[in-house]
Amino acid sequence: MDKQALLETEQRISSYIHNTPILTSQLLDELTGSKLFFKCENFQKMGAFKMRGATNAIMQLSKAEQERGVVTHSSGNFAQALSLAAKNLGVDAYIVMPNNAPKVKKEAVLSYGGIVTNCEPNITAREQAAAQIVSEKGATFIHPSNDLNVILGNATAGMELLKAHPDLDMIVTPVGGGGLIAGTALAAHYFGKQCLVIGGEPQAADDAFRSLQSGQIETNEAANTVADGLRTQLGDINFPIIQKHVDHIIRVEEEEITKAMKLLWERLKIVVEPSSAVAFAAVLKDKEYFKDKFVGIILSGGNVDLETIKFQ
Amino acid sequence: MDKQALLETEQRISSYIHNTPILTSQLLDELTGSKLFFKCENFQKMGAFKMRGATNAIMQLSKAEQERGVVTHSSGNFAQALSLAAKNLGVDAYIVMPNNAPKVKKEAVLSYGGIVTNCEPNITAREQAAAQIVSEKGATFIHPSNDLNVILGNATAGMELLKAHPDLDMIVTPVGGGGLIAGTALAAHYFGKQCLVIGGEPQAADDAFRSLQSGQIETNEAANTVADGLRTQLGDINFPIIQKHVDHIIRVEEEEITKAMKLLWERLKIVVEPSSAVAFAAVLKDKEYFKDKFVGIILSGGNVDLETIKFQ
Numbered sequence: 248m249d250k251q252a253l254l255e256t257e258q259r260i261s262s263y264i265h266n267t268p269i270l271t272s273q274l275l276d277e278l279t280g281s282k283l284f285f286k287c288e289n290f291q292k293m294g295a296f297k298m299r300g301a302t303n304a305i306m307q308l309s310k311a312e313q314e315r316g317v318v319t320h321s322s323g324n325f326a327q328a329l330s331l332a333a334k335n336l337g338v339d340a341y342i343v344m345p346n347n348a349p350k351v352k353k354e355a356v357l358s359y360g361g362i363v364t365n366c367e368p369n370i371t372a373r374e375q376a377a378a379q380i381v382s383e384k385g386a387t388f389i390h391p392s393n394d395l396n397v398i399l400g401n402a403t404a405g406m407e408l409l410k411a412h413p414d415l416d417m418i419v420t421p422v423g424g425g426g427l428i429a430g431t432a433l434a435a436h437y438f439g440k441q442c443l444v445i446g447g448e449p450q451a452a453d454d455a456f457r458s459l460q461s462g463q464i465e466t467n468e469a470a471n472t473v474a475d476g477l478r479t480q481l482g483d484i485n486f487p488i489i490q491k492h493v494d495h496i497i498r499v500e501e502e503e504i505t506k507a508m509k510l511l512w513e514r515l516k517i518v519v520e521p522s523s524a525v526a527f528a529a530v531l532k533d534k535e536y537f538k539d540k541f542v543g544i545i546l547s548g549g550n551v552d553l554e555t556i557k558f559q
Numbered sequence: 560m561d562k563q564a565l566l567e568t569e570q571r572i573s574s575y576i577h578n579t580p581i582l583t584s585q586l587l588d589e590l591t592g593s594k595l596f597f598k599c600e601n602f603q604k605m606g607a608f609k610m611r612g613a614t615n616a617i618m619q620l621s622k623a624e625q626e627r628g629v630v631t632h633s634s635g636n637f638a639q640a641l642s643l644a645a646k647n648l649g650v651d652a653y654i655v656m657p658n659n660a661p662k663v664k665k666e667a668v669l670s671y672g673g674i675v676t677n678c679e680p681n682i683t684a685r686e687q688a689a690a691q692i693v694s695e696k697g698a699t700f701i702h703p704s705n706d707l708n709v710i711l712g713n714a715t716a717g718m719e720l721l722k723a724h725p726d727l728d729m730i731v732t733p734v735g736g737g738g739l740i741a742g743t744a745l746a747a748h749y750f751g752k753q754c755l756v757i758g759g760e761p762q763a764a765d766d767a768f769r770s771l772q773s774g775q776i777e778t779n780e781a782a783n784t785v786a787d788g789l790r791t792q793l794g795d796i797n798f799p800i801i802q803k804h805v806d807h808i809i810r811v812e813e814e815e816i817t818k819a820m821k822l823l824w825e826r827l828k829i830v831v832e833p834s835s836a837v838a839f840a841a842v843l844k845d846k847e848y849f850k851d852k853f854v855g856i857i858l859s860g861g862n863v864d865l866e867t868i869k870f871q
Contacts, residue, residue, distance in 0.1 A: 294828060518830060
């Protein structure tokens with residue numbers, strides 16, 4: 248992929264997504280010693296950046312492929328994204344979801360017209376269920392993060408951020424399956440002025456951190472983190488991009504994620520999900536590194552099950 | 560007060576406050592059958608519309624009065640507003656707070672430099688404590704809602720809303736002490752095109768509803784509502800304005816307030832306090848009345864104690 252592919256992607260999907268607002272906060276700037284620009288993908292359609300990649304991936308299918316539908320497995324937001332993007336484009340979406348996915352996310356998938364199949368909450372079970380739908384329906388499988396068209400779609404969030412603030416020193420994103428940080432890294436590479444990309448990752452699901460160290464894709468044993476969107480692991484398409492273009496990854500503890508999320512809710516007065524708060528938690532954890540820098544932070548989504556959320 | 564007084568107020572305070580964003584939601588429009596415009600005073604400085612009235616009231620004092628400071632009693636947001644407005648203008652603010660006020664609001668008052676005196680949570684105790692500070696310090700008492708300069712300052716939220724959307728059929732605000740709805744009623748009278756103003760009020764603190772019925776200021780016995788900003792009652796300065804310019808008041812139950820707040824958090828992805836949700840709850844309660852109308856809703860504030868909030 249080159250610069251042209253990113254520009255074409257931006258143009259292709261622009262009428263199907265929101266150019267989301269970028270918020271600033273004097274108080275959070277004072278707290279961190281940096282100048283922070285929060286790209287609010289919680290205000291994106293269906294409430295997360297995943298709408299970008301899902302829309303692009305479906306639009307890149309042939310007419311014949313679109314008619315047979317799309318299928319994915321997702322712990323939540325990509326399921327909603329593919330359902331809504333498919334609905335907007337007149338395509339059927341088959342969604343394999345782990346049976347422990349947040350209730351609010353399952354309900355949203357159904358409300359967007361997604362056709363849900365439940366499975367056990369592990370990657371093998373998800374993949375088997377999806378493969379079965381591919382063979383039965385002829386639907387095209389679209390991976391939530393390890394798909395080049397998804398990555399290109401995701402890149403548009405960083406492109407919008409850099410268009411508004413071309414002088415950012417760095418952009419920080421959460422790292423789950425790797426699709427957001429890979430796309431952001433491409434955006435920064437082609438549209439930033441020596442803009443670094445840094446990942447925030449839960450210590451409890453630090454496969455990306457370990458993968459960058461070992462040079463091969465590592466897995467998570469338990470992935471027991473409140474950041475439910477980040478329990479997945481990197482893939483062979485996004486990992487090389489991450490290796491090449493991501494500066495480093497900062498790992499954060501569970502209580503640091505909750506504390507960061509609470510600060511965002513209290514001070515920005517916005518609802519973001521725990522996964523979103525991981526990037527801000529990384530900035531809070533390593534203030535010295537970010538000091539006096541212009542820092543973009545991608546708040547990846549806002550789909551929270553309010554009935555289960557707890558601040559202590 | 561005339562149109563000119565409103566215009567002068569807007570100009571006077573404009574550099575001290577935010578012209579807050581106005582959000583819309585296709586989903587909430589579909590849910591209500593109306594076209595809704597949410598004026599987000601939760602994004603106002605210190606997190607509530609009260610910053611507008613507090614700033615205007617202090618600016619209208621003489622230099623000599625400003626040097627002796629200001630004093631108020633408040634269940635929360637006006638305390639923060641007067642503290643921050645006073646700080647911005649180099650004035651001392653003495654704040655009398657009930658000892659059951661939300662923790663997050665007390666801490667905020669202190670962080671804005673307010674000088675706090677605690678009192679019992681009833682109006683008599685508040686008034687006595689404030690009167691004592693007036694006599695000891697020579698400070699000027701500023702009432703949170705029953706003060707013409709506060710009302711004029713509050714009016715600027717409605718003015719901004721009508722400037723952005725001149726054709727609103729009605730504006731709905733929460734009703735507590737009456738300062739917001741009185742200001743909004745003046746804004747609609749002078750700047751709307753036959754724009755009605757309607758109040759949302761908790762059934763458990765429905766003094767304004769009863770006052771409009773009886774023609775005299777009624778009191779609340781218990782005021783046991785989750786909308787802690789609305790436990791106060793109308794005053795002799797705002798009541799005549801409300802009688803003249805407010806169309807009617809819709810009362811809502813506690814569970815309707817919580818449900819409305821949850822919808823706003825989930826769908827707009829913003830943090831609003833229970834008092835804010837009362838206006839939207841009123842629209843949800845009487846959908847037939849608002850059907851097909853262009854409805855402005857003033858979301859009054861976003862200062863919530865996240866540690867105590869519960870959605871069931």
